[in-house]
Amino acid sequence: xxxxxxxxxxxxxxxxxxxxxxxxxxxxxxxxxxxxxxxxxxxxxxxxxxxxxxxxxxxxxxxxxxxxxxxxxxxxxxxxxxxxxxxxxxxxxxxxxxxxxxxxxxxxxxxxxxxxxxxxxxxxxxxxxxxxxxxxxxxxxxxxxxxxxxxxxxxxxxxxxxxxxxxxxxxxxxxxxxxxxxxxxxxxxxxxxxxxxxxxxxxxxxxxxxxxxxxxxxxxxxxxxxxxxxxxxxxxxxxxxxxxxxxxxxxxxxxxxxxxxxxxxxxx
Numbered sequence: 001x002x003x004x005x006x007x008x009x010x011x012x013x014x015x016x017x018x019x020x021x022x023x024x025x026x027x028x029x030x031x032x033x034x035x036x037x038x039x040x041x042x043x044x045x046x047x048x049x050x051x052x053x054x055x056x057x058x059x060x061x062x063x064x065x066x067x068x069x070x071x072x073x074x075x076x077x078x079x080x081x082x083x084x085x086x087x088x089x090x091x092x093x094x095x096x097x098x099x100x101x102x103x104x105x106x107x108x109x110x111x112x113x114x115x116x117x118x119x120x121x122x123x124x125x126x127x128x129x130x131x132x133x134x135x136x137x138x139x140x141x142x143x144x145x146x147x148x149x150x151x152x153x154x155x156x157x158x159x160x161x162x163x164x165x166x167x168x169x170x171x172x173x174x175x176x177x178x179x180x181x182x183x184x185x186x187x188x189x190x191x192x193x194x195x196x197x198x199x200x201x202x203x204x205x206x207x208x209x210x211x212x213x214x215x216x217x218x219x220x221x222x223x224x225x226x227x228x229x230x231x232x233x234x235x236x237x238x239x240x241x242x243x244x245x246x247x248x249x250x251x252x253x254x255x256x257x258x259x260x261x262x263x264x265x266x267x268x
Contacts, residue, residue: 003035008035009035012036014090015065019050023190026223027088037058041061042062044062065121066117083133083134085136090142095110099199101155103150122141141183141184142185164184165184181235183235185226210257222247226245
């Protein structure tokens with residue numbers, strides 16, 4: 001087996017597994033392919049049963065990141081596995097059950113819940129697992145390609161991801177003395193179960209497909225492969241950064257084919 005990434009035998013905690021289409025699932029699959037050992041973290045016992053076909057014989061631990069006592073217990077449960085070489089934070093949550101609404105109408109409790117689950121969970125996990133992260137360990141979180149484009153349907157989740165991006169820089173600084181790196185994969189639009197619950201996401205995804213330089217949508221496999229690189233010692237010079245993985249979408253909004261369709265008059 002080619003070990004160019006130098007991940008063979010490494011133990012990596014992968015959070016946020018929900019189904020086969022989730023980013024976490026693809027990252028775990030890629031880790032196995034290079035000989036690494038994923039340790040999965042899911043929110044509930046029910047979810048553990050749901051993903052059993054994905055996790056196979058890999059260890060699966062339960063932790064609801066909204067509960068500090070469960071995060072502390074996770075650290076205890078991880079001790080028998082020895083030092084952890086990597087942590088994948090692929091957790092995000094927002095309530096879209098009320099449909100799309102103006103940003104200034106965001107309920108306080110919904111906004112704070114999104115920040116807690118989507119951002120503070122990374123800080124809390126890093127704090128609880130600090131002593132178990134091996135020297136040279138890499139922490140990788142999954143963010144979004146831009147947090148400054150006001151996509152109405154995405155709403156308050158973008159500010160939550162902006163907080164996550166900022167937390168990456170501060171965690172990278174505070175964990176540097178332990179020789180632990182922290183980075184983010186800033187992914188473009190993907191086809192996942194969680195994204196399907198965002199109002200208007202299907203139309204946004206179809207636009208994103210056309211806006212990439214190749215006019216083909218970003219795949220979850222591509223995001224997973226970028227995460228593997230950041231987990232690997234091959235990326236040892238990268239710390240506190242956001243690696244944008246969007247197939248060039250962020251620089252191609254004025255593509256001629258998009259402009260022609262947007263400015264075409266009815267009847268032409």
